Amino acid sequence: MSDHFKNVVDAIAATASLSPERVAICDGTTTMTYAEMMERASCVSLKLRRHGVLPGDCVTVALDHDIYMIPALLGVLRVGAIFVPIDVGHPPERTKAIVATCNAKACLASSNLFDGAQLFHADATILLDFNGHAPSDDSTPDPCDSAYILFTSGSTGKPKGVKIAHRSLYNYARWAANTYFKDGQHVTALHSPLTFDFTMTCIFPPLMAGSTIRVFHRSEQAFTMRDILKCPEVTVLKLTPAMLAVSNELPLYHDNLKRLIVGGEDLKAEIARQAANKSRGLLEIINEYGPTEATVGCMYHRFDSEAEVAPSVPLGKPIDNTGAVLIDQDNKIVAGAGEGELFVFGECLAEGYLGDAGATERAFREDVFGIKRLYKTGDLVYQDIDCNYFFRGRMDRQIKIRGHRIEFGDVESAALTHPLVYDCICFETKNSDFSELGMLAAVLSSIEKSELVEHLRTRLPQSMVPSRLDICFDLPRNQNGKVDLATVLGKFRS
Known part of the structure; x- marks a missing residue:
């Protein structure tokens, strides 16, 4: 071409x-x-x-x-x-x-x-x-x-x-x-x-x-x-x-x-x-x-069936007119093998978010490390000595399910529109090798799970409706008042 x-x-x-x-x-x-x-x-x-x-x-x-x-x-x-x-x-x-x-x-x-x-x-x-x-x-x-x-x-x-x-x-x-x-x-x-x-x-x-x-x-x-x-x-x-x-x-x-x-x-x-x-x-x-x-x-x-030894297939290397760098917790570029957040740059980058200058400014960084414009992916990535990249997980409250990107806050906001739901938390669970979306919702009085699921279906695409959902009267919290995610996950494993 x-x-x-x-x-x-x-x-x-x-x-x-x-x-x-x-x-x-x-x-x-x-x-x-x-x-x-x-x-x-x-x-x-x-x-x-x-x-x-x-x-x-x-x-x-x-x-x-x-x-x-x-x-x-x-x-x-x-x-x-x-x-x-x-x-x-x-x-x-x-x-x-x-x-x-x-x-x-x-x-x-x-x-x-x-x-x-x-x-x-x-x-x-x-x-x-x-x-x-x-x-x-x-x-x-x-x-x-x-x-x-x-x-x-x-x-x-x-x-x-x-x-x-x-x-x-x-x-x-x-x-x-x-x-x-x-x-x-x-x-x-x-x-x-x-x-x-x-x-x-x-x-x-x-x-x-x-x-x-x-x-x-x-x-x-x-x-x-x-x-x-x-x-x-x-x-x-x-x-x-x-x-x-x-x-x-x-x-x-x-x-x-x-x-x-x-x-x-x-x-x-x-x-x-x-x-x-x-x-x-x-x-x-x-x-x-x-x-x-x-x-x-x-x-x-x-993919090379004989050469691949890591659990996940590498993300590989950038396409034409595109680049990538890893930034560590000290806000420094990872040189050689190491782990950090993936930033991408080049002709691939979107213009930004329509009508949301604040979100655009947070996600797209200007003139950093001598690079004109970078996108902060939120993906935690490992780089090997040959500069191949391997996905490690997300650094924010977001997952992909069957290719659809889902922000936990989007689903939680929809749940909180129900008059009996006063708090909730979404999280990632695993079914074999694939991610599933879970939710624990705190309610003011008893409701059926099916009622909340139907409420979500009227407000969200089907791909964003949690496949695992439970209801309680209070979300479990640690001594600092934060939601105890380990306890939440334990509830879904039991």
């Missing part, structure tokens, strides 16, 4: 012009060529302009998980607007907060999600269709313009909007296209939601490389993985460690799958080794690390 482009829009358009009749997207019954995809993207950009959408405007997208989602996203970017994924199935108050924070000019919605989207946008909801024809006069986004905003869990109970610029998206997508898709005509599986930044790997890099996206309709995880593994077309698959563990329990239907990209949470070496052994060593497994604030992925490591 050439490096002379400045954004994914121009790079994909160039690929389409070289191979217009190549299949860009398919779903098992319908195919769309690169020429057809770009024509539909132009129709969308024309429709957005006619509704008054201008470069720099936010457009929320409530789109079906189908082949038409991709030209819709390209259409938003072609007009110079910023796409903001929403899920109309999430609790309404949360979605309203997202729409209000980004001050969306419009919402682009698929037909069967149109009514749900109107609850948040009223007259500003635009039905996705591909009628009309647009001339090729779309604005070329500047590298410094925002491409998309993803809302993640926030410690105050309010979702945080992470702004990603075109230069950062292009830097990642160009690297991923060259790393994952350059060695042949690949087909990658698209199965995860657009609200998950993990999904960007399955959209922009393959299109820049001239590969094909195979869309799988979302269903129960085991069924989705089975369908993907049975599909002989798929050669590249991105999945979380939890999905990989599910896949390890399923048959290996064919040998066409060549590469697994694993990301979203800590990858245990044994799970990767099981997948490698199952494929008789024919499968390349890549561990990709990156918080949303570092644009999908900023470090990677190719």
Whole structure:
């Protein structure tokens, strides 16, 4: 992939012009060529302009998980607007907060999600269709313009909007296209939601490389993985460690799958080794690390089944135009082997948090250690003598479950809106090799656990509802008045 482009829009358009009749997207019954995809993207950009959408405007997208989602996203970017994924199935108050924070000019919605989207946008909801024809006069986004905003869990109970610029998206997508898709005509599986930044790997890099996206309709995880593994077309698959563990329990239907990209949470070496052994060593497994604030992925490591001896697969080394340093407790850079908090820098960094200068200033450090800008990941990491990085854990009240980042404070804030809950604490528990979210809630009078769970479900995405929950009248505290976490955890083990 050439490096002379400045954004994914121009790079994909160039690929389409070289191979217009190549299949860009398919779903098992319908195919769309690169020429057809770009024509539909132009129709969308024309429709957005006619509704008054201008470069720099936010457009929320409530789109079906189908082949038409991709030209819709390209259409938003072609007009110079910023796409903001929403899920109309999430609790309404949360979605309203997202729409209000980004001050969306419009919402682009698929037909069967149109009514749900109107609850948040009223007259500003635009039905996705591909009628009309647009001339090729779309604005070329500047590298410094925002491409998309993803809302993640926030410690105050309010979702945080992470702004990603075109230069950062292009830097990642160009690297991923060259790393994952350059060695042949690949087909990658698209199965995860657009609200998950993990999904960007399955959209922009393959299109820049001239590969094909195979869309799988979302269903129960085991069924989705089975369908993907049975599909002989798929050669590249991105999945979380939890999905990989599910896949390890399923048959290996064919040998066409060549590469697994694993990301979203800590990858245990044994799970990767099981997948490698199952494929008789024919499968390349890549561990990709990156918080949303570092644009999908900023470090990677190719798994070596024979050489890996640590419990977790290394995070690896930084991708192109990206760097990393560890800062110890004395606020000094860790030189050589040692442990500290991971800070990343370079083209990967997000612009910051939408409408929250304070949070941006706390997370993104300016002019430190001679580096123009650093992102404080909150991850405790060990660095070996070869400068490979290994995940040790979190340094704050945050975990990742099945790739979804969850701030404990976000869940606790939702629980405290129940009139009988006056205090609570969230914590991480383990189920085999995977994290689970637990909560102990202190109540004023007796309530059923099921009542509190239902209360949380109306306010949080399902991924943020604790899988283990208990109720008490007082949280256990130590002599200093702080919550005694050891006692809390003991309660859940007993």
